Each structure stands twice: as structure tokens, then as C-alpha cells.
Amino acid sequence: MQGAKLLEGRVVAAAVHERTRQRVDQLRRRGVEPAVIFFRVGEDPASELYVHMKKKRAKELGILSEVIALPGSTTERELLTRLEEKNRDSRIHGILVQMPLPRQIRVETVCQAIDPSKDIDGFHPINAGKLLLGDPSGFPPCTPAGICEIFRHYGLVTAGAEVVILGRSNIVGKPLAALLLAKGPQGDATVTVLHSQSRQIPEHCRRADFLIAALGRAEFVRGDMIKTGAVVVDVGVTRLPDPALPGESRIVGDVHFKEASQVAGWLTPNPGGVGPMTIAMLLANTVKAAECFAGCGEG
Numbered sequence: 472m473q474g475a476k477l478l479e480g481r482v483v484a485a486a487v488h489e490r491t492r493q494r495v496d497q498l499r500r501r502g503v504e505p506a507v508i509f510f511r512v513g514e515d516p517a518s519e520l521y522v523h524m525k526k527k528r529a530k531e532l533g534i535l536s537e538v539i540a541l542p543g544s545t546t547e548r549e550l551l552t553r554l555e556e557k558n559r560d561s562r563i564h565g566i567l568v569q570m571p572l573p574r575q576i577r578v579e580t581v582c583q584a585i586d587p588s589k590d591i592d593g594f595h596p597i598n599a600g601k602l603l604l605g606d607p608s609g610f611p612p613c614t615p616a617g618i619c620e621i622f623r624h625y626g627l628v629t630a631g632a633e634v635v636i637l638g639r640s641n642i643v644g645k646p647l648a649a650l651l652l653a654k655g656p657q658g659d660a661t662v663t664v665l666h667s668q669s670r671q672i673p674e675h676c677r678r679a680d681f682l683i684a685a686l687g688r689a690e691f692v693r694g695d696m697i698k699t700g701a702v703v704v705d706v707g708v709t710r711l712p713d714p715a716l717p718g719e720s721r722i723v724g725d726v727h728f729k730e731a732s733q734v735a736g737w738l739t740p741n742p743g744g745v746g747p748m749t750i751a752m753l754l755a756n757t758v759k760a761a762e763c764f765a766g767c768g769e770g
């Protein structure tokens with residue numbers, strides 16, 4: 472057995488972007504200019520890169536975007552004041568606050584401060600609740616939604632399958648479990664969520680028809696933890712110094728790619744897998760917010 476087929480997030484993301492661009496054009500014909508605000512607090516090279524990529528993509532799709540970069544010393548109150556301004560601004564359809572945030576700013580407070588109808592990350596408790604209840608009017612979190620979109624694109628059906636998720640974060644593990652439990656061809660799964668206190672992790676993993684690694688530990692998933700022919704999705708992003716290029720870093724996922732590619736049936740590359748999907752779903756959510764605002768939503 473060798474040579475897992477690649478789940479090319481970059482290709483799927485391009486298809487999502489194309490549909491988003493058509494929706495932007497439709498909105499513009501009706502006089503609505505979709506617009507998004509990206510808040511960034513403090514100096515973090517990775518955050519700067521991510522926000523830059525989001526802004527560049529938004530521009531390509533005809534979505535207006537503005538980056539508000541605040542100093543690392545910004546207080547929670549100051550950030551909330553800036554958020555409230557944008558909540559009230561009817562020209563703005565989407566608001567994102569880039570994570571991670573400096574210590575003095577609480578993530579929960581910030582997530583609750585964003586108007587749920589502009590919460591394109593899907594982090595507000597209202598949107599988290601809608602997700603859990605299967606109410607499609609909310610915003611699904613972008614990384615989990617992107618993973619389901621990859622499955623849909625490649626015709627991979629999770630209905631009835633054993634899905635094992637490694638990691639229980641509020642951003643990936645928990646919302647992904649909710650999406651995969653929902654009714655539908657990219658749902659209806661038997662979901663197991665593993666975490667740092669779980670026992671017999673390799674045994675659980677070996678039972679998985681779909682294995683999603685989102686725990687943030689470099690190359691945690693080895694070949695012997697994967698069922699032959701399984702679908703393996705690597706969400707992890709650990710930056711390690713690149714031995715080949717001194718001073719540079721390289722991305723290492725949560726999956727040992729080489730070993731996994733000998734056993735898995737399908738595998739996401741990393742980079743080029745889940746990452747581009749996160750941005751694609753973020754901009755799709757922005758357009759959904761603008762459509763809802765304009766009263767022409769697709770639901």
C-alpha cells in the first residue's frame with residue numbers, strides 16, 4: 472500500500488472562491504459592497520502573514536477589507552470600544568479579531584462583543600449555539616466548515632462512518648464534532664473526540680475511517696495509528712526551524728506525512744490543505760453576512 476490520494480485544499484479553496492466571487496458580483500449589482508474588518512493586536516509575524524493573506528484574497532474577490540492593527544499594550548476596554556464602533560457601522564458586514572490575543576484581553580469577552588450577525592469566525596456563543604442545534608442561519612467556524620467542504624468536493628461521505636477527531640478546541644475539535652454529527656452526507660458520522668486525558672489513543676485512531684488531527688503536536692499521528700485506506704486530515708501548524716534553510720521556518724503538521732501517505736487512502740497536504748480552506752470559508756461567511764444584511768440570503 473502506498474500513495475494516498477491528496478485532498479488538495481488549495482484546489483477546493485479556488486472553487487469556493489469562484490462561487491464567492493459570483494455572489495459578490497450579484498451583491499454589487501444590487502448596490503451592496505461586501506466589507507470586512509480584520510483586527511490585529513500586537514506584533515506576531517504569523518498573524519501578520521495570515522491577515523495579509525486574508526486581505527489579499529478579499530481584494531481579489533471584490534470584498535472591501537480594512538486591517539486595524541492595534542499595539543500589544545491595547546486594553547480589553549479599548550478593543551471593545553473599537554469593536555462596538557464597527558458593530559454599529561452598517562457598511563461593515565464582517566468582523567474578525569485575529570487570534571492569539573495578548574494576555575490582558577480575554578478571548579471570551581471579545582467573542583461575545585462581536586455582533587453575531589457580523590461574526591464571520593462563528594465564535595460568538597449565539598453562533599456556537601446555532602451550530603450545536605443545527606440551525607443553518609449562523610456562521611459555521613471556518614476551519615471545520617472548510618474540512619467538510621473538502622469532503623464534499625471529493626465526494627467523501629461521512630454518513631455512518633467512524634470519525635475520530637484529535638483535539639477538543641473551541642475553534643476546531645468541538646465545532647467539527649458538531650458539524651459531523653449534524654444530518655447530511657458530510658455529517659451523520661459516529662464521532663469520537665480524543666484529547667490530552669484520553670486513554671488508548673492509537674487504538675481509537677486505528678478504528679477511524681476519517682481521522683482529523685487538530686491537537687497541535689508536530690507529527691503526532693504516525694503511520695501505525697492509521698487504518699488502511701482511511702481519510703486523514705492534518706489541521707496542525709507547528710513552525711520549526713528549517714534545517715535546510717537557516718533562519719527560515721517550515722510548517723510541520725500533526726500528521727507524519729510520509730508515513731501517513733503509505734497507509735491512508737486520502738490525505739491533506741500541509742501546507743496546501745486545510746489552511747487555504749479556512750480563508751475560503753471566512754470570505755464565504757463574509758458574503759453570507761452581506762447577503763443576510765441585504766435580505767437576499769441563501770439561508
Ligand SMILES: Nc1nc(=O)c2c([nH]1)NC[C@@H]1CN(c3ccc(C(=O)N[C@@H](CCC(=O)O)C(=O)O)cc3)C=[N+]21
Nearest residue numbers: 521567568569570571592613742743744746747749750
Ligand atoms: N480570528 C481568527 N480566525 C482565524 O481563522 C484564525 C485566527 N484568528 N488565528 C490564526 C488561525 C490560523 N489561520 C490560518 C489561515 C490560513 C492558513 C493558510 O492559508 N496557510 C497556508 C500556508 C501559509 C504559510 O506559509 O504559513 C497553507 O496551509 O497552505 C493557515 C492558518 C486562521 N486563523
